Amino acid sequence: MNQTSKELPRLVIIGGGFAGINVAKAFKNVAVEIDLIDKRNYHLFQPLLYQVATGELDPANIAAPIRKILWKQKNVHVALGKVTNIDFDKKIVHFDGGEMDYDYLVIATGAQQSYFGHDEFRVHAPGLKTIDDALEIRRRLFLAFEEAEWEADEESRRKKLTFVIVGGGPTGVELAGAVKEVATETLPKEFRNVHCDMARVILVDGGERLVGPMPEDLGKKAQEVLEKMGVEIHLQVHVNDVTSEGVVIGDETIPAENVFWAAGVQGQDLAKKLDVETDRGSRIVVNPDMSIPGHPEVFVVGDAAHATDAKTGKPVPGVAQGAIQTGRFVAEIIKQELQGNPPKERPAFSYYDKGSMAMIGRGNAIAAIGKVHYSGILGWISWNILHVMFLVGFRNRFKVMLDWLWNYIWKTRRSRLITGDPQVHIKRLYSERQKREEEKHRRLLQRKQDEEQ
Amino acid sequence: MNQTSKELPRLVIIGGGFAGINVAKAFKNVAVEIDLIDKRNYHLFQPLLYQVATGELDPANIAAPIRKILWKQKNVHVALGKVTNIDFDKKIVHFDGGEMDYDYLVIATGAQQSYFGHDEFRVHAPGLKTIDDALEIRRRLFLAFEEAEWEADEESRRKKLTFVIVGGGPTGVELAGAVKEVATETLPKEFRNVHCDMARVILVDGGERLVGPMPEDLGKKAQEVLEKMGVEIHLQVHVNDVTSEGVVIGDETIPAENVFWAAGVQGQDLAKKLDVETDRGSRIVVNPDMSIPGHPEVFVVGDAAHATDAKTGKPVPGVAQGAIQTGRFVAEIIKQELQGNPPKERPAFSYYDKGSMAMIGRGNAIAAIGKVHYSGILGWISWNILHVMFLVGFRNRFKVMLDWLWNYIWKTRRSRLITGDPQVHIKRLYSERQKREEEKHRRLLQRKQDEEQ
Numbered sequence: 001m002n003q004t005s006k007e008l009p010r011l012v013i014i015g016g017g018f019a020g021i022n023v024a025k026a027f028k029n030v031a032v033e034i035d036l037i038d039k040r041n042y043h044l045f046q047p048l049l050y051q052v053a054t055g056e057l058d059p060a061n062i063a064a065p066i067r068k069i070l071w072k073q074k075n076v077h078v079a080l081g082k083v084t085n086i087d088f089d090k091k092i093v094h095f096d097g098g099e100m101d102y103d104y105l106v107i108a109t110g111a112q113q114s115y116f117g118h119d120e121f122r123v124h125a126p127g128l129k130t131i132d133d134a135l136e137i138r139r140r141l142f143l144a145f146e147e148a149e150w151e152a153d154e155e156s157r158r159k160k161l162t163f164v165i166v167g168g169g170p171t172g173v174e175l176a177g178a179v180k181e182v183a184t185e186t187l188p189k190e191f192r193n194v195h196c197d198m199a200r201v202i203l204v205d206g207g208e209r210l211v212g213p214m215p216e217d218l219g220k221k222a223q224e225v226l227e228k229m230g231v232e233i234h235l236q237v238h239v240n241d242v243t244s245e246g247v248v249i250g251d252e253t254i255p256a257e258n259v260f261w262a263a264g265v266q267g268q269d270l271a272k273k274l275d276v277e278t279d280r281g282s283r284i285v286v287n288p289d290m291s292i293p294g295h296p297e298v299f300v301v302g303d304a305a306h307a308t309d310a311k312t313g314k315p316v317p318g319v320a321q322g323a324i325q326t327g328r329f330v331a332e333i334i335k336q337e338l339q340g341n342p343p344k345e346r347p348a349f350s351y352y353d354k355g356s357m358a359m360i361g362r363g364n365a366i367a368a369i370g371k372v373h374y375s376g377i378l379g380w381i382s383w384n385i386l387h388v389m390f391l392v393g394f395r396n397r398f399k400v401m402l403d404w405l406w407n408y409i410w411k412t413r414r415s416r417l418i419t420g421d422p423q424v425h426i427k428r429l430y431s432e433r434q435k436r437e438e439e440k441h442r443r444l445l446q447r448k449q450d451e452e453q
Numbered sequence: 454m455n456q457t458s459k460e461l462p463r464l465v466i467i468g469g470g471f472a473g474i475n476v477a478k479a480f481k482n483v484a485v486e487i488d489l490i491d492k493r494n495y496h497l498f499q500p501l502l503y504q505v506a507t508g509e510l511d512p513a514n515i516a517a518p519i520r521k522i523l524w525k526q527k528n529v530h531v532a533l534g535k536v537t538n539i540d541f542d543k544k545i546v547h548f549d550g551g552e553m554d555y556d557y558l559v560i561a562t563g564a565q566q567s568y569f570g571h572d573e574f575r576v577h578a579p580g581l582k583t584i585d586d587a588l589e590i591r592r593r594l595f596l597a598f599e600e601a602e603w604e605a606d607e608e609s610r611r612k613k614l615t616f617v618i619v620g621g622g623p624t625g626v627e628l629a630g631a632v633k634e635v636a637t638e639t640l641p642k643e644f645r646n647v648h649c650d651m652a653r654v655i656l657v658d659g660g661e662r663l664v665g666p667m668p669e670d671l672g673k674k675a676q677e678v679l680e681k682m683g684v685e686i687h688l689q690v691h692v693n694d695v696t697s698e699g700v701v702i703g704d705e706t707i708p709a710e711n712v713f714w715a716a717g718v719q720g721q722d723l724a725k726k727l728d729v730e731t732d733r734g735s736r737i738v739v740n741p742d743m744s745i746p747g748h749p750e751v752f753v754v755g756d757a758a759h760a761t762d763a764k765t766g767k768p769v770p771g772v773a774q775g776a777i778q779t780g781r782f783v784a785e786i787i788k789q790e791l792q793g794n795p796p797k798e799r800p801a802f803s804y805y806d807k808g809s810m811a812m813i814g815r816g817n818a819i820a821a822i823g824k825v826h827y828s829g830i831l832g833w834i835s836w837n838i839l840h841v842m843f844l845v846g847f848r849n850r851f852k853v854m855l856d857w858l859w860n861y862i863w864k865t866r867r868s869r870l871i872t873g874d875p876q877v878h879i880k881r882l883y884s885e886r887q888k889r890e891e892e893k894h895r896r897l898l899q900r901k902q903d904e905e906q
Binding site for chain 1: 493494495512513514516520521530531533584585596599602603642643644849851852855859865867868869870872
C-alpha cells in the first residue's frame, strides 16, 4: 500500500456497525485509503441480540470480526480503539493511543442505551445494546431460576421469578416473549421446584400501545398474543424507580429482582465532546446531505445522526435499514466527489421504508411491509428468513438456522451458560430434609385440626 | 417426590464434571435421592477448552447445562452453589446459603490450575481450566494482534506478538499448536502490518521431553512437528518469574506480553478446609476403594482424589477417563450397599488405560492406544472422532464437527470476539501518515547515500 498511498485521499470511518460497514464496502475498487476504527473487534447483528440474552444463540453466531468482513478489500485498514476526540479544523481523529488524519470523515458510532437521565437504574436494569449486555441479561435470567429452585421463602421466590421488561418497542416485545418462553417451555422440565406458571413476565411502556413505530393493528396483535402467552402488559405508565428490590411503575411497586431495560437509545458520549449540535438524545444534527453544518467533509450516519427524511419531513428511524441506507447514501456522495464528477448540488437523504417486523413467540411474529400487515406463522416465517438473510457470513446463517430449527422442535435453548463468578446468590437456601420435616409437621397439624372439627 | 422421599437414602455429589455426572447417571432407576451441587450451572468438556481459547469453538459448544444432562433422571436434584465446608460427623454439606445432609457423599470437585506456590504469576499468566479462563486467553490472544497491527515500535510489537506457553503436557502442546496456527494461518490475511512470520510461540517445560505421560516416541514426534510448525521449544528449564513484561526461564528473560499457563493442577481449596489427608497438590488421599479413611460413606473421585492403581501401584492419572472410571466404580459400591447385597469386602480401584491422544496442529495428532503408537493424519482423525464421541449432546457433536470441517477447509476461526472492556491497550499507536512521512524520509536519505557512493 505504501508505494502509492501518499497520493491517495483518506477516508476515516468511526464504527463498524451496519452504517460503517456499508460505507466501507461501497469503496471497493475505489482509489482511497480507508481507516475503519471501532472500540470492538466485531460487527454485531443487533436485531438478534435478544436471542443471545435468552440462550437461543451463541454470541459468535451474531457477531463477526470486522477484519474478517473486510479482509479482501485491500484499501481498508481496520483498527481497534476508542475515539476520544475529533479536531474538525485540523481534520484529525484522536483515539486512545494515536491519531488518524482524514480528508473525509464518516461518524457511524451508533447508539447506546438511554435511561432518560436515570443512569442510576443501569446497575439494576441492564440494557441490550452489546454482547456484554446480552451476556449479563442471560446470566441474570438463568441465575434467577437456579436461585428460585432452592429458595424456601415464597415471597423471595416470587421476587426472583418476576421479570420486568421496560420498553414496549420491538426489542422489548421480543425480549418479553422470549423470557416467557424460557420460563414456560424451556426450563420447567429440568427443575423440580420451579413450575411453568411461577414466573411473572411484565412488559411496561409509557405509550398507548406496543411497538409504537409499527402500524396500530400490529401493536394490538402483539399485545393480544403476548397476553395469551401470559405476559402482563402495563401501558401508559412510567417507570419511576428501579432498585435491587423491584420497580415502581406509576404508583405501584412491583417486587422484582430482574429488570431488563429496552426503553430508549441515545447517541454515544463522543458527540457531547464535539463542537456540534445534538438533539436531546445526543444524536448529531445533520444537514439534508447527512454532513454536519460547516464541515461538508464530515458526515454522520445511522443511529448517531439526527436526520430528517427529505420527502416526508419525519425523522429517519433508528433501525438497521436507516443505518444501511444513510451509509450507502453518504458513500455515494464521497465517491462522486473523489472521482471528480459530483452533481452541482449534493442530494438530500430520503428514507425508503422496506417494512418492519417483530418476533413475539414460538411460531408468531408481526410484520408490516408497505400497506400489507400480517402476523402469525406467516409473519414468523418472514421474520426468520429476513433475519437469516441479513446475517453476515454464510456459516453463521447456516448455524443460526440449525439452532432455530432445533430449538423449535425440542423447545430448548442450548446457550445458557452462567459465565463469570455468580456472586449474586440465594438469600436463604433450604435443606430438602428441613422442608420435608416442615411438611410432615404441617400435615400432622392439619390432621389434628381435621380430627378436632 | 415428597411422598416417598422420607424413606429414601440420600446421596450428595459435589461437582458436575466427568466424575460427578457419571456417578449420578449410574443411579438411574435406583431408589435414592440425589443432590448434585456445582458452583457452575454447566458441565464442561475440558479437553476442548483450548479450542475455545483459540477461537475455534463457542463456549456453548463444549458446555452443557447440568440440569439438561440429568433432567430425565427424576431422582436427581441439581443445585447451583459453592460448597463451603463438610461436617463428616453430622454428615452435612454446607454451601453458600444452605446445607444438605447425606447418607453417602461423593466429592468430585476436580482440579484447578496450580502455579506451584507462585500465585502471583496468575494475573499475568491465565490458566486453562474454566470457560472464563478460556475467554480470558482468547481475549488476550486476539487483542495482541489488534495491538500489534498499530504498534509503531518494533520492540514493543515483538513483545506483543510473543506467546509463551508454560507446560508441555497435552494441554500445553495443543494450545501451542493452535496459537501458532492462529498466527500463521488464520490472522495474517486479515491484517496489513502483521505477517505470518512475526509471532513467536514458545513452549516451556521442565521435563526432558513433551507430553511426559505419553510414550517417549510420541513426545519426540510432537516436538518434531511443533518445531516444523515454528514453535520454539525449551525443555528442562523452569519458569522463575512472570511479569507483565515477560518471563524468566532459567536465566534467560524473554520479553513477552502473553503468557498462558498450562503447567500444573491441584485440588480445589475446599480440600484444605476439611479434616482429611491431602498430597502436595491438595488432592485428597483415598483408600483403595476411593473412600476417605475413617469415613466409608464418603468417597473422592476424579481429579480431586490422590488414588493409587491397585494393580500397578501407580497414581491414577488426572484425565477424563480417570474421572469417569473412578466415578462409575464408586457408584457401583454405593449401589450394591443400598440394594443390600454388598460383597464381603469392598473392591480396590484399578485404572484401565484406554489410551491417550494430543492434537498438535492441522491434520496432525499423536495417539497411543495400548502398545500401538501413531501420529499424523491417522492420529488426527482418531482424535477428532474420539473427542466428538465424548461430547455431551447430539447437537453439540454435530455443530462441533461442522465447525471443525469449516475451519479446516477455510483455515479460519469464527469465535474470536474480544468481549469485556478491552482495557489493555496499545502503548503507542502511530498515525499511518506519520509512518509514511518517515518512510519517505528514509527513502530519500537512502537515495542520497546511494548517489554519494
